Amino acid sequence: MGTFKIEGGVQLKGEITPQGAKNEALQVLCTVLLTPEKVTITNIPDIIDVNKLITLLKNLGVKIEKLGHGAYTFQADEVNLAYLESEAFKEEGKSLRGSIMIVGPLLARFGKGYIPKPGGDKIGRRRLDTHFEGFINLGAKFRYNKEDYFYGVEADRLKGTYMLLDEASVTGTANIIMAAVLAEGKTTIYNAACEPYLQQLCKMLNSMGAKITGVGSNLVEIEGVEKLGGCEHRILPDMIEIGSWIGLAAMTRSEITIKNVSWDNLGIIPSTFRKLGITLERRGDDIYIPAHADGYEIQNYIDGSILTIADAPWPGFTPDLLSIVLVVATQARGSVLIHQKMFESRLFFVDRLIDMGAKIILCDPHRATVIGHDFKSQLKGIMMSSPDIRAGISLVIAALSAKGVSTIQNIDQIDRGYERIDERLRALGAKITRES
Known part of the structure; x- marks a missing residue:
């Protein structure tokens, strides 16, 4: 089993092309x-x-x-x-x-x-x-x-x-x-x-x-x-990887362009990230995300109540991106309720984020409330293990935004769904190494 060693707090920049789905x-x-x-x-x-x-x-x-x-x-x-x-x-x-x-x-x-x-x-x-x-x-x-x-x-x-x-x-x-x-x-x-x-x-x-x-x-x-x-x-580009790169750009406050995303097949993914306050710009078939120097603010509902992001069958929001949304919310201004309806064990990875300093209340196996730091307090690097593919990439994103060095074990779980992820992140300027 390999591990990733990640030095966080580095601003990234460049272009990345999603893999096939x-x-x-x-x-x-x-x-x-x-x-x-x-x-x-x-x-x-x-x-x-x-x-x-x-x-x-x-x-x-x-x-x-x-x-x-x-x-x-x-x-x-x-x-x-x-x-x-x-x-x-x-x-x-x-x-x-x-x-x-x-x-x-x-x-x-x-x-x-x-x-x-x-x-x-x-x-x-x-x-x-x-x-x-x-x-x-x-x-x-x-x-x-x-x-x-x-x-x-x-x-x-x-x-x-x-x-x-x-x-x-x-x-x-x-x-x-x-x-x-x-x-x-x-x-x-x-x-x-x-x-x-x-x-x-x-x-x-x-x-x-x-x-x-x-x-x-x-x-x-x-x-x-x-x-x-x-x-x-x-095969189409992978919408889950596209969502992962959107989350990465926001959390590291980096200027990133995601190439050839097949916009017409992304459904409500872009609008869901916009609800978290993330700026996305369509440039042809690319997504341009500017550096969020002033952070990003979660929208409330029109009556002022707290935003809820929940998964649902297509054309609803895909459950594979809820873990990304959750980790992105840890540094937002405001709060959000994440409701994972379709799987009962997918939110248990939040204990790693809590150990890193995130403010998360795990209400039950299906719901978690996230209170964002607004970048006033950085997450801190720790040693952790990847429980599944999507939680694994969320922990990578958290580690890249965190202060200090993080070690992520059981990265075979991440390799199951992401192609040469360490190489591609290094091309953006990330300090990530793979160790056996």
């Missing part, structure tokens, strides 16, 4: 299993979680060729289904939550899909019911081995149907759509997730020959087809 990559990489033809995907982020999925696909027999940085071709014309029942797969599959999304494509094309209970961030319960209930609605038989925590679905041929999802699960919606594109007849999914990365998945599938309508809404219709072909697809 992790959450989109985990979805679209699984589509290659739906066709025997060649699929080319570009702007794939070079991060642990995505590389694990690429390795898993390779072990399944997918032919993979690297064309350059972030660019690959995939061809699944000789898939080794026997690997799904091997001990190696049981170990490999459970280390990555995104591995659940190979089940839909495998079930649709080969009539069976298996997966061990997947891992991922320790941010509370993340149930898989939506995925498997969707497959069962399409006609699959479900089985679960409690001793091995091993899930399986099988079907001779999936059949389209109407379904109302019990939650707008992003990965659940993606998995069901990938299963339904090769099903017989029409599938209607109501209460479907509709975020930009899911829209990208649907656009990619349509370019392969699928017939999906309602893309971008919560009512998606899929007319099943006999087969899909190859395609070329480019």
